[in-house]
Amino acid sequence: MDKDEIIIRNYRTSDYEATLEILRQLDKNFHIGLKEDQWKQSSGLRQFKPNLKRITLIAELKSTNEVVGMGMIEAVKNPLGQYIGYLNNWATKKEYIGLQVGKILAKRAIKILRSWGCEAVRIIVAWGFPEKILEVFEETGFKPIQIVLENKFESE
Numbered sequence: 001m002d003k004d005e006i007i008i009r010n011y012r013t014s015d016y017e018a019t020l021e022i023l024r025q026l027d028k029n030f031h032i033g034l035k036e037d038q039w040k041q042s043s044g045l046r047q048f049k050p051n052l053k054r055i056t057l058i059a060e061l062k063s064t065n066e067v068v069g070m071g072m073i074e075a076v077k078n079p080l081g082q083y084i085g086y087l088n089n090w091a092t093k094k095e096y097i098g099l100q101v102g103k104i105l106a107k108r109a110i111k112i113l114r115s116w117g118c119e120a121v122r123i124i125v126a127w128g129f130p131e132k133i134l135e136v137f138e139e140t141g142f143k144p145i146q147i148v149l150e151n152k153f154e155s156e
Helices: 013-030 036-041 101-115 131-139
Strands: 006-010 054-061 067-077 083-092 120-123
Touching (some): 013 067, 013 083, 067 101
Antiparallel strands (some): 067 083
16 A cells, blocks of 8 residues: 555544454454453544644545554653653554555654654554564564563552
8 A cells, every 4th residue: 555545634424434444354353352341432532632742643545534553652751751652552454464565554653752852662462462573673663672561460
C-alpha cells in the first residue's frame, strides 16, 4: 500500500467502533486482554489534549474513509529528565496486515515523538507474539533492551 493512499490523523470519538473491531481481531488472535467496557471508558484519553503528550493516531484509507489501523503514542519523562516515546496499542485491521499500514503509521508517530523532544522510542510487545514481528521491528532499527515482568492483581 502506498503512503499516498492513507491519511494519518488524530482519533475522533466516531472512530470508537472501528478501533474496537480492530482490537477484537487482535485479542482473538493474540489474547491481548481486551476489556471492552474499559476501552469505552477510556475513549476520551485517545483524543488530543493540549499539554498532554499522548494521542491516538488513526490510519484511514483516503478512498473510502475506512479505519485500517491505529496506534497510541505517548512521551514520558524518565527519572533522568529525558523524554522517551512509546508506541502502544498498535494494530492493523486483519485484511490490511502486511500492506505497510503499520509502517506508514509508525513513521508519522516517530516524527511526532521527535517533535515533542523524545530522545528514543520504545515499543512494548506482548509476550508470545510471533518472532516475525520482532524481526520487522529490528529491520527498522529497534532492538530489544529490557524484559518486563508483570503480576496481575486478581479481581475481588
